[in-house]
Amino acid sequence: MNYKEDFPVLNEGIVYFDNGATTLKPKSVIEKINDYYYNYPANTHRGDYKISLKSSDEFEKTRTCVKEFINAKSNKEIIFTSGCTESLSMIIYGYFYNKLNKDDEVLITKSEHASNIVPWFDLENKLGVKVKFIPLNDDYSFNIDNMIKEITDKTKVVSLAEITNVIGDKRDIKKITEICHERGIKVICDAAQSAGHIKIDVQDTDVDFLALSAHKMLGPTGVGILYGKEELLNEIDYGKKGGGTTISFDSKDEIVYKELPYKLEAGTQNIAGVIGFKEAINYINKIGLDNIEKYLLDLKKYLVSKLSKLDNIIIYNKDILGFTVAFNVKGVFAQDTVIYLDKYNICVRGGDHCDKKLKDEIGINNTVRISLYFYNTKEECDKLVDALSRNNILEESLGV
Amino acid sequence: MDNELKRELILDHFNNPINKGLLNDSSYIKEDKSNASCIDHFTIELKLEDNIVKDIRFDGEACAIATSSLSIAISKIIGKKKEEALNIIENYNRMIAHEEYDSSVLEELNIYEDISKQPARVNCALLGINGINDLLKK
Numbered sequence: 001m002n003y004k005e006d007f008p009v010l011n012e013g014i015v016y017f018d019n020g021a022t023t024l025k026p027k028s029v030i031e032k033i034n035d036y037y038y039n040y041p042a043n044t045h046r047g048d049y050k051i052s053l054k055s056s057d058e059f060e061k062t063r064t065c066v067k068e069f070i071n072a073k074s075n076k077e078i079i080f081t082s083g084c085t086e087s088l089s090m091i092i093y094g095y096f097y098n099k100l101n102k103d104d105e106v107l108i109t110k111s112e113h114a115s116n117i118v119p120w121f122d123l124e125n126k127l128g129v130k131v132k133f134i135p136l137n138d139d140y141s142f143n144i145d146n147m148i149k150e151i152t153d154k155t156k157v158v159s160l161a162e163i164t165n166v167i168g169d170k171r172d173i174k175k176i177t178e179i180c181h182e183r184g185i186k187v188i189c190d191a192a193q194s195a196g197h198i199k200i201d202v203q204d205t206d207v208d209f210l211a212l213s214a215h216k217m218l219g220p221t222g223v224g225i226l227y228g229k230e231e232l233l234n235e236i237d238y239g240k241k242g243g244g245t246t247i248s249f250d251s252k253d254e255i256v257y258k259e260l261p262y263k264l265e266a267g268t269q270n271i272a273g274v275i276g277f278k279e280a281i282n283y284i285n286k287i288g289l290d291n292i293e294k295y296l297l298d299l300k301k302y303l304v305s306k307l308s309k310l311d312n313i314i315i316y317n318k319d320i321l322g323f324t325v326a327f328n329v330k331g332v333f334a335q336d337t338v339i340y341l342d343k344y345n346i347c348v349r350g351g352d353h354c355d356k357k358l359k360d361e362i363g364i365n366n367t368v369r370i371s372l373y374f375y376n377t378k379e380e381c382d383k384l385v386d387a388l389s390r391n392n393i394l395e396e397s398l399g400v
Numbered sequence: 401m402d403n404e405l406k407r408e409l410i411l412d413h414f415n416n417p418i419n420k421g422l423l424n425d426s427s428y429i430k431e432d433k434s435n436a437s438c439i440d441h442f443t444i445e446l447k448l449e450d451n452i453v454k455d456i457r458f459d460g461e462a463c464a465i466a467t468s469s470l471s472i473a474i475s476k477i478i479g480k481k482k483e484e485a486l487n488i489i490e491n492y493n494r495m496i497a498h499e500e501y502d503s504s505v506l507e508e509l510n511i512y513e514d515i516s517k518q519p520a521r522v523n524c525a526l527l528g529i530n531g532i533n534d535l536l537k538k
Contacts, residue, residue: 331415333461333462333463333464333467334439335438335439335440335462335463335524336463336464339463339518339520339521342520350439351438351439352439365439365461366439366461394411394414394464395407395411397464398407398410398411398464398465399514399515399517399518399521400403400406400407400410400511400512400514400515
């Protein structure tokens with residue numbers, strides 16, 4: 001299928017391989033956002049006039065759409081946030097900060113995103129909990145037996161990305177949750193990289209909390225989802241309070257909060273973004289997540305087979321079934337490779353990709369990351385491989 | 401200097417930078433410098449004695465422009481009086497910002513005169529030398 005018509009920037013000669021950072025937005029999402037701002041730009045839930053009712057209605061339609069997209073039990077379990085980072089912070093600071101005690105153990109891995117490491121380190125500093133890293137396999141993928149070995153009587157929570165953002169390995173959240181629940185351990189799923197790429201079913205996996213970002217799945221920036229089981233969300237006590245969350249507050253002892261989901265959505269939300277997000281989900285559903293996953297796995301295989309033929313390229317996640325390729329050009333710093341590829345209008349990312357602990361495992365600080373999405377093509381992969389096959393990458397990157 | 405020579409000089413300083421490796425000597429002052437917008441990172445050590453820059457050393461990981469510009473700056477600044485060093489740094493910053501500057505004090509550092517044509521490289525070209533600036537003003 002040709003997606004160029006739906007993604008205007010693809011007609012500008014750009015090859016966009018930085019989808020792990022953010023995806024492109026289809027016209028339907030942009031038009032839906034404009035429609036809100038042009039035609040019914042009113043606040044939600046607070047007006048009895050027509051355009052406010054319309055914005056409330058569209059806003060809540062997205063909630064239902066998200067509920068169905070991840071197969072949650074009810075709309076009460078879907079909280080709008082500013083993004084995956086805020087969702088994770090609400091879970092960690094709003095729930096676990098109040099539940100964990102000194103010496104309780106948290107299990108994560110060194111390939112988690114900063115947003116799933118730094119808050120835990122903060123709890124380590126503030127509460128004296130212990131953050132333990134589940135050892136990875138030699139290819140930096142997750143090892144469920146290693147997780148079981150790390151579990152002790154003190155383990156209270158396991159917090160993992162479903163798909164990691166550099167290596168790109170997929171974790172079996174259902175199996176992980178089953179093992180953890182047998183031992184009374186809660187499970188958090190960071191779905192930033194998996195949402196919009198593979199099917200998510202929170203009832204099937206039985207995960208306790210899940211976080212995702214709209215902008216990594218065709219949606220606008222500044223919108224995220226916090227999913228939690230209703231009884232767990234009801235226990236969240238997060239620092240953001242006030243507008244829209246209460247029924248009454250006559251005194252400090254008489255604060256009456258609204259029910260879920262509203263009691264966790266303080267302040268005016270990113271209404272346009274939330275409304276636009278629905279169109280992103282519709283777009284993905286039209287293609288089908290099974291089709292997207294299969295296409296991306298094939299595309300990565302194709303790209304790796306081509307890149308592997310180049311002597312100057314070191315690939316760090318060659319055999320991982322995923323949608324990312326992390327590599328370096330021998331003798332060239334990652335940022336120089338990125339600047340070089342930009343000369344060919346190829347957008348890739350260089351750095352640690354917010355994964356500053358992964359260097360302990362792979363022994364290098366910075367990589368170039370290609371993260372694929374369904375609008376990428378084999379022709380684009382060929383263009384990249386052609387650019388990387390030249391022998392003057394560093395010289396050309398200098399721009400002097 | 402023609403472009404080929406400029407590239408050669410940059411690559412030479414990138415591949416074999418001057419004074420890479422820290423001494424962790426208490427007679428040096430030290431600073432960490434990172435670019436918020438990219439992945440360059442340096443730790444720089446400087447020894448100032450009798451108002452003369454006696455030594456500058458560094459470690460870290462950074463791109464070719466950041467590493468080479470720091471290496472060349474180190475070679476220019478060691479042995480200079482503090483005021484002379486600050487004058488070089490000020491003129492270098494002016495050059496990068498496309499303001500009037502005295503090219504005679506910059507010598508090889510003049511090779512970065514067109515770096516602002518690549519916006520992504522501007523902070524790289526300034527990171528190391530402004531780290532030296534911070535240390536001189538401590």
